[in-house]
Amino acid sequence: MADEREWRLLVPGYLRRLPADLAAVLVLTLVTIIAVVTPGVRETPLRVVFGLPFVLFLPGYALIAALFPEEESESVTSPDASAAQDAGQSRKGIDGIERVALSFGLSIAVVPLIGLVLNFTPFGIRLTPILVAVSGFTLAMTALAAHRRWELEPADRFRVPYRRWLQTTREEFTNPESRLDGALNILLVMSVLLAGASVTYAVAVPSQGEAFTEHYLLTEQENGTLVADDYPTEYTVGESRPLIVGIGNHEQRDVTYSLVVELQEVRIQNNTTNVLNETELDRLQTRVAAGETHHEQLNITPSMSGTRLRLAFLLYTDTPPADPTVENAYRETHLWVNVSAPETDAAVTNSS
Structure with a gap:
């Protein structure tokens, strides 16, 4: 004590x-x-x-x-109580x-x-x-x-009034007014326990909805707002421009994602896309908790020039394959960009 x-x-x-x-x-x-x-x-x-x-x-x-x-x-049932109410003492x-x-x-x-x-x-x-x-x-x-x-x-x-509730509950079960009242009290308790068990089960074992991953690109405005617009499409070899990759995990579990960024020279013929040349620009891995969204800012620095090149962002769960492609990626998004040669290279070419 x-x-x-x-x-x-x-x-x-x-x-x-x-x-x-x-x-x-x-x-x-x-x-x-x-x-x-x-x-x-x-x-x-x-x-x-x-x-x-x-x-x-x-x-x-x-x-x-x-x-x-x-x-x-308190209800007013007597002159004394009425007087107390007039005196401002009632609750x-x-x-x-x-x-x-x-x-x-x-x-x-x-x-x-x-x-x-x-x-x-x-x-x-x-x-x-x-x-x-x-x-x-x-x-x-x-x-x-x-x-x-x-x-x-x-x-x-x-x-x-905890004590009053406990006393009333004890009396309802130990000394009911009739057998019917006792049976109804037991049925009420069983119903409450069943409802509580149902809610507990629903919380502990939630139904699995559709599992998917969001994969998208964003740019940052001057005021700091992130928008899915105004993507940079004109690049210069060796010069970096920022892009933000968004990953939304709705897989109902924590997931380790791998992102591979490639710049690809492609040819589209007869509705078939063939990759003629490609170079890997970046690769990263991040773990995203279930239900969370991760934003990763990347500095895209092209290493080859060309027109209408495909800037591909290939997303994988866990480790990517040895040869990442658009076809074997879990999620993929891309931009069509033009990459020009550096000014010094262009000047040397023109003079020659």
Whole structure:
């Protein structure tokens, strides 16, 4: 017992005074953050198990707790109670069922609004900004709710009636009003357990959708925006121009990709493309987690000149073959470019 008191003394006083339901909101928020950002844990179903209430329930519950710190309203049934109400001493809170229903509703309203605000910021709608914004809102509302409760008299503060719920539950099963009530209580518990098991199974063993990989090219505008437009098509031998390769992993698993960049002189005849000459410009390998997108900036430096050359970006899962081609690539994208000789070479040719 002494050890328990010593441990409690290590916790700041305002945290020891935190109501049980608000402490649960705080703990669940922190656990969700850990489950989402910790390597090895974020790939497990725990991310979804904690993520769903984090998005669908906790923000709304914290907001409701801040708006209604009072205990459930008491009905006026006597002159004394009426006098107390006239004196401003009656409670104005809402009951537990209303809190739960409003928590879901407000969460569904608040989280999209947070996403809308983030959409107009440089951060955008991405995992980290959403996690930080929703966590910040939930923790801020939790702190405000705790402050408002502490300002009330202890008897007027809302508290979750755990003991009353446990006592009522025990009485319903040990001393039901009739056999039918007892059977219905057992059926209700079995239904809840079955529903919980179904949700757990759906989270732990999600259905596999279509597996595919996105492979595309981007360019960077002067303002830093990435667009699928304005690709460079005029090159000079030995001079570099930047291009950004995008890889989106929707394979339902982590994948190590290999990218081979080739400049090819091709001839198209009778709907058949023949490669007459080719040179490899770059090769790289990167690992992309499931559901993530990777952007890689490349500096394309042609080593041979010609008109209407094919600049091919060949993507493979794992190690590419000894002879990478458009036909054996897992994904392929290309640009048609013109590559001119350096000015010094052109001048020497003209003089001769």
